[in-house]
Amino acid sequence: MLFKGVLTSISLAIAAVTTVVAVPVKKTLEVRDDEGGDQTNGLTDLVAWDTHTLKINGEPLFLFSGEFHYYRLPSPGLWTDIMEKFKALDYNGVSFYFFWGYHSPKKGVYDFTGIRDVQKAFDAAKNTGIHVISRAGPYINAELDSGGFPSWLAQMQSPARKYNPENNAASEEWLTEIDKYMVANQITKGGPIILNQVDNEFSYNTDPKYMEMLKAKFLKDGMEVPTIFNDAGPNGNFAKGPGSVDIYGWDQYPAGFDCSNPLAWPNNRSTTFRDFHERTNGDQPMAIYEFQGGAFDPWGGPGYPECYKMVNEQYAKVYYKNNYAQGVRIQSLYMTYGGTSWGGLPKPTVYTSYDYGAAISEPGLMTTKAYENKLQATFLHTVKPFLTTKHFDPESDKRDIILIDGLADVNTPTKFYIAQHQLTKSEDKDEFHINIKTTDGKFEIPRSSKLILNGRDAKILTTDYAFNSQHLVYSTSEIFTHQDVGSHDVIIVYAYENEEGEFAIKVKKDKSQVETDDDSVKSETSDGILQLTYKHPNGTTPVYISGGTEKELLILVAGYDSALRWWAPYTEEKKGERALIHGPYLVRSAKKDESTIAFTGDIDETTDIQVVLPDGVKFITWNGESVKLTKQDKHGIYTGTLEFKKPDIKFTDLTEATWKYKAASPETDPEFDDSEWVTADHLSTNSTTPYDTQPILYADDYGFHTGCLWFRGKFNGSSEITGFNITAHSGDASAWTAYLNNEYLGGFDVGNHAFTDLNGTKIKADGENVISLLLWTTGHEDDFSADENFKQARGFTQAELLGVYNQTIWSIDWKVQGNLGGEDLADPVRGPYNEGGLYGERNGWHLPGFPDDDWEDVNIPESKNRTGVSWYRTTFDVNIPDGYDVPMSLRYKDDTKTRYRTLLFVNGWNMGRYGNDLGPQTQYYLPKGILNTQGKNTLAIGVVAIDEAAQLGEVVLEPYKVLQAALPEVELVDSPGYDTRQQS
Ligand code: IPT
DSSP, X not given: OOOOSOOOHHHHHHHHTTTOOOOOOBOOTTOOOTTOOOBBOSSOSSEEEOSSOEEETTEEEOEEEEEEOGGGSOOHHHHHHHHXXXXXXXXXXXXXXXXXXXXXXXTTBOOOSGGGOHHHHHHHHHHHTOXXXXXXXXXXXXXXXXXXXXXXXXXXXXXXXXXXXHHHHHHHHHHXXXXXXXXXXXXXXXXXXXXXXXXXXXXXXXXXXXXXXXXXXXXXXXXXXOEEEEESSSOOTTTSSTTOOSEEEEEEOTTOSOTTSTTOOOSOOOOOHHHHHHHHHTTSOEEEEEEESSOOOBTTSOOHHHHHXXXXXXXXXXXXXXXXXXXXXXXXXXXXXXXXXXXXXXXXTBOSBOOTTOSBOTTSOBOHHHHHHHHHHHHHHHOGGGGGEEEEOOEESOTTTEEEEEEEESSSSOEEEEEEESSTTOOOEEEOOEEEEETTEEEEESSSSOOEEESSOEEEEEEEEEETTEEEEEESSEEEEEEEOSSEEEEEEEESTTOEEEEEEEOSSSOOEEEESOTTOEEEEETTEEEEEEEOOSSEEEEEEESSSSSEEEEEEEEHXXXXXXXXXXXXXXXXXXXXXXXXXXXXXXXXXXSEEEEEEEBSSOEEEEEEOOTTOOEEEETTEEEOOEEXXXXXXXXXXXXXXXXXXXXXXTTTSOEEEEEOOGGGSTTOOOTTSEEOOOSOOSOSSOOSSSSOEEGGGGTOOSSOEEEEEEEEOOTTOOEEEEEEEOOTTOEEEEEETTEEEEEEESEEEEEOSOBTTTBOSSSEEEEEEEEEOOOOOOOTTSSSGGGOOSEEEEEEEESXXXXXXXXXXXXXXXXXXXXXXXXXXXXXXXXXSOHHHHTTTTSXXXXXXXXXXXXXXXXXXXXXXXXXXXXXXXXXXXXXXXXXXXXXXXXXXXXXXXXXXETTEEEEEEETTTOSOOEEEEOBTTBOTEEEEEEEEEEEEEEEEEOOOEEEEEESOOEEOOXXXXXXXXXXXXXXXXXO
C-alpha cells in the first residue's frame, strides 16, 4: 500500500504493520493518510476508519443507516419487525436516539422496563445484523417534549448543555443509567453499537468544556467505540480542538420542513461538502449523521402524504446520490421509520403522527422510496470499489445543464460517473455524453444509444469494473447487484422504462452468443468488447451471454418499477452471497441450504415471482411453505406464484357499539373539593418565561408536566372588582378555557384575555368567587439553540383582578392540578407522558376495567352538544388471524371545525391528541401489542370543548392494509387496569 502526505513517526509505525488491521494506535489529527491507513481511537480496533470509510472488524463498509426511535413505537415486539424491514432494504445501520425524559419522570428515578426496555431495541438490531449508532443525548431534539430532556430538568437553575456543577450532575446521572446498557451493547462486548454520539447538534451557544465532560463520563463508564458528533450543518463544530470527537459529521435537510408546496424543491443541492470535508476532517470518512429522509409536519400542516411527495423517491435519487458523489460514506436517513409521538411525547409544533413521510410509513408499510433506498443500498454494498474513491472532473457535454461527478477507485481502475441535473428541480429531459477512460480504451458513452436524464433523476454509472468472473467495460444502466450463482454470473441493471441502455462487457472471443426474447436488444462485438444496447422494459428482460466470457453471464435488464421489486437478501450461508428474488411486497430473509432457499416475507396480493437459483438449489419455500416453480429458461430463472389467501378479519363497527358517556369537569363547580390540590404559592421561578403577577402559575414548578392542567383561583367578592385579566403561556396548538362560578367565559388560544364588566353580573360582590382555568398543553419547547428555551413555562404569566388598586390585598388564592401524583407517577408502566390532569385521567377513566355501568348510554357520533369535558368509553373486538399483518387505526370523521380536542386512550394508552379545529391528523395508528389484535380492547375518549360545547363526530376503526406476512411475534404490552390503580 502506498502512503502519501505528511507522515509522523506514529503513522509510519502503522504503515509498517499495515497488513495487520488491529493496531490500537491513538489517532492524531495531524496525520494525513490519503491512501487509507487505518486509524482507531486507541480504545478498540473493532471499529476503525480510514479517509474513506469505517472498518468494522477490519472490513470497510458503506454505513447505510436510518433513524428509528423505540419510544415512537410503544410495542417492543414490533421493534424486531422494523429492524427486519431495515435489513430487507439492505440497511446495515440504525441510529437510535435515547430519550432521557422517557425514562426519568423524576430526578433520580429511572425506568428501563416494559416499553422502555432499551435492551430489546439493541437485541432487535443485533439479531437482524444491523449496526447501531447510539445517540444517548443528553439532548436529542427530535421534535420531542423538551427536546428529550426530562421535564424536571427545567427546574434547574443553572443552564443545561453547559459545564456547571448542577448540569454536570444531572447529565452524569442520566449517563450513568443509560451507559449501563450502552457499554454492554458495544461491539467490543459482542453487541451492535459501533459509534457513540456525544450530544446532538450542539452548534449554537456551544461549550467545549461540557462536551469534554460528557466524553470523560462516557469513557469512565466504559464506552470504547469511536465518538461522533452531528453538527447542525457543515460548520466544523467539535471537529477539532476541545470537545472534538473521533469522527465528525453533520446533518442536512435540503428540502426543509414545509410540505405544503411539495414539488417546489430548492434549486441546488450542496456541492461544497467535499471541500468542506477536506478542510475540516479529511482524515476521517465523510459522515452525514442525519440526512433528510422525510419531514415533520406541524399542527394545521398539509399532512404526511404531502411530505412524502416532497421527499419522494426522486428526492432520494437526486440528493442521496449527490451525497455519494461528494464522498459521503456514512449516511443515516432521518427518519427511516418515524412512528408515533403518542401521548405527551411531541414538542408543541408537531401532532401525534411522526410518520415523517419516511421510507417505512407509520404503520410499518413499504413505500416506493423504501424500495429506492434498497436499490441504492444494495449497489453500495455490492460494488466495493465505490468505497474507496477520489473525486475527479470528467469530460462530458452539456455541462451547463448536466453535472457529472467522477469518482475513481484508488485501488482498482474502476470509475464511477454520477450524473444529475445542474438545476436540482429541473423537469427537463436531457441527453448527454461522457468521455470515459478505461483499461480497455477511451470511449464517448453511450456509443450507439441515447443516455438521458429525465427530470429529477440521478444515475451512478459504473465503468471498468471487475465483478465475479466478469469485466464490465461500462454500463449506462445502473447496477442493482450481481452474484455468482455457480455455473454463471448474474447482474441486475435498471433505468426508467423505455430509456435506452448500453452495457459493454469484455469478451475473449469475438463470437460470443447473446440470447434473449427481447427484440430491442442489439449486440455488437469489436476489439474484445461485447456491447449490448436495449430499451429498459416494463418488467425485467433476461439477456444471456455465452461463449466469450470466462463464465456465462445473465444480465437482467429491469425497468425501474420492476427493479424496485427485486430483492437480494443475504443467504446466511456464504458470506456476501445473495439470493435473487423478484416480486414480493417485502422479502425479510433468505436462508440457503444445499437444495433449498427458504424465504420469508410479506405479500399484499397474489404475487408472481421470479427467482434466480444458484446451481444445486432446486426448491424454495415462502414462509415455510414450498412454492411450485417453473423453469423459465435454462439459465436458472424460475417462476412461481405466491398465493394470497384472503383472511377473515373482524373488528367492531364503532358506530354500532354501545358507548358510555359521562360529563367530567366538576372542577368548574365552586363547591368542588380541591383541598388535595397543590397550592400555587411560589414567588419566583427558574423558568425563562417572565411573569407579570404572583404567585407563579407555572405548572412545571409544582411538578405537573404533561397534558391538561387545571388552575382554580378563589377571591373574595367586592363591588369594586370589575373583572380579571389572564394571560396563558404554552406552546403551539395549546388552548384554554375559563369558567367563573361554574359559568363558561370563553375558550382561547394562548395569550391574553381580559374578562371585563363582570361586576354585578357574574362576579359575586359577597362571598367567594371561583375562577377555573383549563389549559390544554402540547408539550415543552426544545433546546435546539442551547438557549434554555425548554424552560418556557406552561401555565399563566398573569392573573389579576380588575378594578382594584391593591392587588396584594385583593389577590387570588390559586391551586393547581395536573396528572395524578405529579412526578410520582400514578401509572409508571405507561410513564410520564401518558396522562395529564383531566378529571377522568386522574380518576382512571381511561383504564381497562373502569366501572362505567352507571354512565349514560349514548351513540357515537354524539347526538348532543356537551359543555366542558366529556368522556366516552366502549370496548371493541379485533380478530386478525395469525400469519397476517393488518395494521389498524382509529379515524375521526367530523367535517365541522368546532373547537374541541380529544385524547384517545386504547387499553389505557394515550395514542393520540386530536384537534378537531386544527388538523391535519384524523387517523391514529394503534400498534399491535398496544392493540389486542385477537380479542377485546378498551377505548376511552376524553373530549375537551374549547368552544362552549362540542359534539363528538363519527369514530371508526380502519385497517391501513392487509398483508399476508411473516410478522415476528408481538406480545401484548402490559396494560394495567383500573384495579391496580393507586387511588389518590
Ligand atoms: C435536526 C435534529 O437533529 C433532529 O433531532 C430533528 O429535530 C430534525 O432536525 C428535524 O426533524 S436539526 C436540523 C434541522 C438542523
